[in-house]
Amino acid sequence: MYNFMYRFGIAIAVGLAAVAAVLAAGCVDESRPATATDVAIAPLTQEPSPTPGSQYVPGVVREGPPDAFAYTVQAGDTLFSLAQRFGTTVETLVTLNAIDDVTDIAVGAVIFIPNTPTPTATSVPSGPSLRVDHGPRDSNVVALTFDMGGRVAPALAIMQFLIDNDVRATIFPTGSLLESVNTDVGRQVLALVDQHGGQFALGNHSYSHPDFRDLSAAGIADELSTTEAAIAAHTALNPRPFFRPPFGAVDDHVLSAVGAAGYAYTIMWDIDTIDWLPEADGGPTTQQMVDKVVNGAKGGTIVLMHLGGYNTLEALPAIVAGLKARGLEPVTLGELLSVR
Numbered sequence: 001m002y003n004f005m006y007r008f009g010i011a012i013a014v015g016l017a018a019v020a021a022v023l024a025a026g027c028v029d030e031s032r033p034a035t036a037t038d039v040a041i042a043p044l045t046q047e048p049s050p051t052p053g054s055q056y057v058p059g060v061v062r063e064g065p066p067d068a069f070a071y072t073v074q075a076g077d078t079l080f081s082l083a084q085r086f087g088t089t090v091e092t093l094v095t096l097n098a099i100d101d102v103t104d105i106a107v108g109a110v111i112f113i114p115n116t117p118t119p120t121a122t123s124v125p126s127g128p129s130l131r132v133d134h135g136p137r138d139s140n141v142v143a144l145t146f147d148m149g150g151r152v153a154p155a156l157a158i159m160q161f162l163i164d165n166d167v168r169a170t171i172f173p174t175g176s177l178l179e180s181v182n183t184d185v186g187r188q189v190l191a192l193v194d195q196h197g198g199q200f201a202l203g204n205h206s207y208s209h210p211d212f213r214d215l216s217a218a219g220i221a222d223e224l225s226t227t228e229a230a231i232a233a234h235t236a237l238n239p240r241p242f243f244r245p246p247f248g249a250v251d252d253h254v255l256s257a258v259g260a261a262g263y264a265y266t267i268m269w270d271i272d273t274i275d276w277l278p279e280a281d282g283g284p285t286t287q288q289m290v291d292k293v294v295n296g297a298k299g300g301t302i303v304l305m306h307l308g309g310y311n312t313l314e315a316l317p318a319i320v321a322g323l324k325a326r327g328l329e330p331v332t333l334g335e336l337l338s339v340r
Contacts, residue, residue, distance in 0.1 A: 068096060068112040073105050078228055083238060086113050090236045129243060129259035131250060134270040135300035135336040142301040142328050143336040144319075145267065147205055147244060149174035151276075151308030152185040158313050159192050167320055168199055170333045171307070172244040172267075175207035175227030178234065187234055189307065194235035201332035202231065203242030203267060211249045217257040224261045242267050242333055267333060269302045275309030289315040294322030300336065301328075 071082070079090045079099075093099070097111045105111065135143065148155060148171060162169055171193060177186040193200045206212070207226045215223065224243070231239055241264035245254065250266055258266055271293055277283030284292065289311055293303055305312050323330065 065096065065112060068114050070110050071113050073107055073109045073111065078225070078232065079105060079236075082111075082113065083240075088114050090238050094236055127259055128252070128255040129263050129266040131255060131266045131268060132302070132337065133268045134298075134302050137298060137300045139299040139336075140327050140329060141299065141331045141336055142297050142303065142323060143333050144169045144303050144305065144330045145172060145203075145244070145269065145333065146170070146305050146307045146309075147172045147174075148186060148189060148307040149177045149205060149209055151306075152177065152183060152189075153308060154313040155185050155189055155307035156192075158307050158309075158316065159189055161313065161316055163192065163196055163199065165317075165320065166199065167316075168331050168335070170201040170203055170242070170267075172203040172205035172242075173227075173231065174205050174209050175223075175230035176209070178227075178230040190231065190234040193237060197235075197237055199332075200237075201242070201334050202235070202237050202239045203244050203333065204228065204231075204239040204263060205244045206246050209246040211247055212245055212254045212258070213249050213251050215257075217253075217260065220254065220257040221261045224258070224263065241265050241339065265333075265337065265339070267302065269304035270298075271296050271301055271303045273303065273305050273309065273312070273315075275312045275315075276306050278310045283310055286311045286314040286318075290318040290322060293319045294326065297323055297326070297328055299328070302333075302336070 071086075079093050082088075083090045083093055092114060093111065096114065099105070099111075135141070144167065146158070146169060161167070171189065173186055173190065177183075178190065180186060193202065204224055204227050206223045207230070208223065210223065212220055212223070228239060231237070240262050243258050243263035243265065244267050245258075248268060250268075255266060273289050273292060274284055275289060279285055293315075297303070320330065
């Protein structure tokens, strides 16, 4: 009887060990054809432990939600470009896939995209980028836009004024400033934009500020995509569909290439403050800047300023007060043009 129980106990132990070995090997039958609900994210040499509550974990197969489809990430894809292509938002993709780092989507990874596009105010046109010098003239709104690259001394003070006074604006950073090892101001500006996302919009002002007329279509696409990546490292806000050409240099070639890269609107201006030029070199005084903007603005006006502008910080209080006194309200470019 003792020998029988001993042998029976050994059999049970061996059986349990076999079951444990099967479980340790993983629950996925790799001989089974993949289905739309499987995610084969870039294989790793060692499978990580899933983060509690996280869906997007490299190397882990998961089930997809019923109202979404699986998409395999291709070379050149970013969350921004995917949101644009499938009519959704970066925020929706981040939430749906529980992505912690918006820059970390590997080629070959599979993410889920909503079947029903997120509604937008108006559809974004395809084809060549549309040059925009101003918005609708029959409106009572204007857009204050700030390029950011090069000099950034007053940038944080300008941002704080806009935040404190609830002034809506659109920021066009260069990618090189955001990745600069010499100053952290660009990254601090994006942190403020991210914290006050409903107040600010973003656009793409290139990576290295070249004349786009001198670049090939591939060079233009590279300038835009590297800037997207620099922006994505600090905020989930999407710079698309707005592009601001360095030097205002644009032609049919530029519009075609920029449109193909996913930027439907090339944003120009109808009031240039010329605040990039120091007063000592012939640039405007504070009062000249105020007069130019307040007296020249109309419904739909787009004002060009710089976060590193000379006398810009000093002029802003009177500019904002003067515009509002004339019944003109500053809004973001998306609100001005009624696009998402």
